Amino acid sequence: MTTPELEVTAPDETSGLPIDLPVEEPAASPASVPDIVDEVPVKKGRRGKVIFLAFLAIVFAVTAIVGGWYLISRKPLPEVLPGIVTVKLPSFAFAIYGISKPMGVAVSPSGDRIYVAETEGGRYLHVYDGKGQQLASVAPPGSTQGSRVPAYVAVDPLTGSVYVSDRMKGSIYVYDRDGTYLSTFVPKPAMSTFLPLGLAFDTAGNLYVGDLDPAFHRVLVFGRDGVLTRTVGTVGTFNFPNGLAVDGAGNLYVANSNDGRVLVFDATGKETGSIPRGVGTGELGLPRGIALDDQTRLYVVDTTGQAIQIYATGQADGRPKYVGTAGEEGTGDGQFEYPFGAATDTRGRIYVADWANDRVQVWSY
């Protein structure tokens, strides 16, 4: 018997075998039922699967934790996941309306109380909850609209008391966190001239006051007992210092308004840096409001710049490093018209007195 020659032809569509290949016909089974061939399972160890699923679970858990933390604290990503480098700029969140030319704004550390000083209308200190619902409108007892102009506001970090400056009256009024008048701050020793404007506290509870003394503008530092402990600045240092901010190391940041600069002083009162005036990126025009957040970011409200300039502090050369600008001129959300004071809370929110727009804007990350 000879072996038939194998001819290669097109495969059969059904069997995949060359058409002309002789096909050995299997012996017909009586029932014609096709064989069922079970797929051989992929050989994968049980241990490998467990590891893989565990990895997925860990990734999911980390994601959930990070996301939850972010939703609660609104911390930018690089602060939660170090190594991620982004430009961190806040965005408009909401605004509080019904305020006549607000100048100063302050907030409790947790953000559950917002304090706004208005310079027109009733000239009250307005108290709001964290969502912007008004709780009270207060003023010094016995005062009239024509006898007061509340300007800047600061919150005592140790007691929660609210301090409000009034340059026209030459006074600083003290209220509790809900707006009940407590007292009038009395500087010691007594001062024949006291024209307070900007206010700030350091972490120890010392009060910093921008004093527009006719001899020379300066920043006065008072202890918890109201006693003057030191004076920052001399003739020619300041020109209408407005906003003040003090960081955890005692460095003082002063919005030197009419000089167009922010000046930085160390805890001894020595000038260590500045943000210049000018037309370049990050330079200032008329800085008025100033605030620090718990991430040592510095927010400077440029009144004629109609924006918030943001800087990173703690630089080696002492000069805050420009990070970015938030806001622009206008009347819409996220726009400013001659903004003044600024404040921050521990939730990464920034509060800005949008003076000519008669509102306070709240920004967040």
Added chain:
Amino acid sequence: MPAVHRPNPQRRKEVDAVRRAALLFAGATIWLFLLAIPAMADNGPHVAGQNSTALQGSCAGCHRAHSGQAPYLVKATMPTLCYSCHGAGGAGATTDVQDGVAYAATSTPHAGTLGVSGGTSVSLTSVAGALRGGGFQYALINTNPSGGVTQDSNRTIGVLAAGAATTSSHSVDGTPVTMWGAGNLGNPGVGTTNVDLTCASCHDPHGNGQYRILKPLPDDATTGTAAVKIIDATAGTSMVYTTTNYGVLGEMAADPNSPLNPDGSSLQYDTATKTFTGTFLEASSRWCATCHTRYMSYAGAAGNKAWTAAGTIDNVYKYRHAVRDIVDPATNGAPTTGVLNPATASSQLKSGATIGSLTSSGTSPSAYSYVTRGVAVSGSSSGLNSAAAAGDYLTTSAPRCITCHVAHGTDAAVGTFAATGTSLVTGTTLDSALLRLDGRGVCQNCHKK
């Protein structure tokens, strides 16, 4: 029959499990990405530095080349722009023109101290100095110092401890107002209506060396082509912008904070030369007259009991109170509309012999006389009753516009004779015509009737 491959149930479960895990992982990744978006603002709508380079610099502090919001390419309407420094709170200036308050400055010549001339700053108490011109919303003028209706002469117009809402002001909030007495002599009506003033109508924000940086000619001035230079008599030593009292007749004193004594022993009257020494602001009345033109004009033709001189009769402003600093335009190029000639007026006064009472008889201007506030002159206790003293009146003693009126706003309660509406800011009725005192106090301060 070909074999049928049956999936292994166990494998199916494993595949499904991996598929679900993969979906969850993808979902988590997407969620993480969404959360991170606000933090990745470099790709968001708030692009850093979009306008920052255009907002710096001295010019850009007030102007915008292409997006000005008001005339002259300013970025905000006035007074908002000006109030950002000169408004309530005093964030950037020594003057708060909303409240009529001035704070001491640190250098001359703008040593706005509490009435102390010579450039010496003094410590301020809790009450800051008061602006002579008052404020637009509040003023610190004690407009009723006697506490009664009748005003007395030799009144020291003090400063209030707290601001009072203004009852009239030069409108700078955009409200159209009437410019009383504006226009040409003989015009119908009382002046130019629907005039809209701004801070820059009167002041030059760029600075010009004038007192209070007033423009040589204010906007909408209806007359005058020659610039009016307002001189502070004490320029060079100090410009006293504030006051602890407005003195008698306000601006007539060299030291307005020195109350006038009946015996004349004050800085306001020099008994040796028999002249009043108040020369606080030279040419200020002329400056006001560039807008309030018809107040300074004189009538002509017989029958009018006013200064006789050729000119157009004004049917509304026929008779006007004499004021200082209005000079003949032919001699010094001041407002071309007819003005009083002090030389002529002085000679007419000199011939008068009825000093001490106001008469309206006859046609001779000499029949008119002026009762002073009782300052002794040449030994007389009845006021200016000497020819020499009378001759000096218009040049040295006559009131200026700012003797009786303020520039910004007053809290005086005068009545409805000059009602012009309601303040948009304070809600009070505007009826005091920028006068310094309640009722007819400014009249009584001199005429003591």
